[in-house]
Amino acid sequence: MTAITETDTVVEFRGVGKRFGSMQALTGIDLSVRRGEVVVILGPSGSGKSTLCRCINRLEAIDEGHILIDGHEQPVEGRDLYKFRTEVGMVFQSFNLFSHKTILENITLAPRKILGLDKQAAETRAHELLAMVGIADKAHSRPAQLSGGQKQRAAIARALAMDPKVLLFDEPTSALDPESTREVLATMRSLAQSGTTMIVVTHEMSFARAFADRIVFMAAGTIVETADPETFFTSPSSDRAKAFLSSVH
Incomplete structure (x- = not known):
């Protein structure tokens, strides 16, 4: 493994x-994520995984320390923060698509x-991304016409449309049924294999084991081991x- 510069x-x-x-x-969170790396954050409920993820694009403001993206300090507010957030794509568990717009309109x-x-x-670009995530035929549908897995794949395409430097996933499959979960994980596997920089909060151990470059294990708001x-x-x-591992197997 190469040294971080x-x-x-x-x-x-x-x-x-x-x-x-x-x-x-x-x-006391100290963590560096390299370009093209897939880091999966694991830990019990309440360990701080989602909070860590949400702090990266300042959906949660930090109280101590510093967060840098590509060597630049996270802005506190205003236009600079707005621009900063365009560089950090985020996929939520609840999709957050605009219900009154088509999928194509959501992405563009x-x-x-x-x-x-x-x-x-x-x-x-949107049509290219929809094809990549496997829902090219849903461009002119509205979110209510899509399954949960299709909505989440649309949300992934929307995040990618901004060409972010890093893509964050906060429990992206927790609200999905097993078939939809498989669809979304297949899309995430493709992204991982293509070199997309990803930070993934998940309970999907099979994905973590097969596609993470590094596991970060958290408990009680701290990084216990990597x-x-x-x-x-x-x-x-x-x-x-x-x-933790004995409880999830």
Whole structure:
């Protein structure tokens, strides 16, 4: 594994802390994610996984430390924060598609309004992305006409349309039935194999083991250990990780 240099690092946490009132949600988070790397964050419920993910594009404001994207400090507010968020794609468990717009309109809205693409260029790119995620025939459908798995794949296409530097997934399959879960995981596998930089919060152990470059295991708002998937799943170093793995098998 190559050493991390400044140019390799897309996302960097430096001593990040986050509180919700009196509850310390994140403590002393130090983490670097390299370009093209797939990092899967695992841990029990309440361990801070989703909070860590949401802090990256400042959906949650941090209380201590620093978060950098491509070496640039996370802006606090205003136009700079708006631009910063265009560089960080996020796929939520609840899809967050506009129900009154077609799938094509959902995908082209931000590239046209924020990146300034003309309609034809934005739609051409959207059709390419819809084909890539396997729902090319749904461009003119509305979200209510799609299955859960199709909605999530549309949400992935929408995130990719902004050409983000990193793609975040926050429990993307937790609201889906098994068939839809398989569809979405297949799309994520394709992205992982294509070199997309991804940070994935998930309970899907098969995906984590097969497609992560690195596992980050969290508990009680801290990073307990990091390891390659084979090492983590066969010989975790912490008792907390061993207990977690025994509970999910």
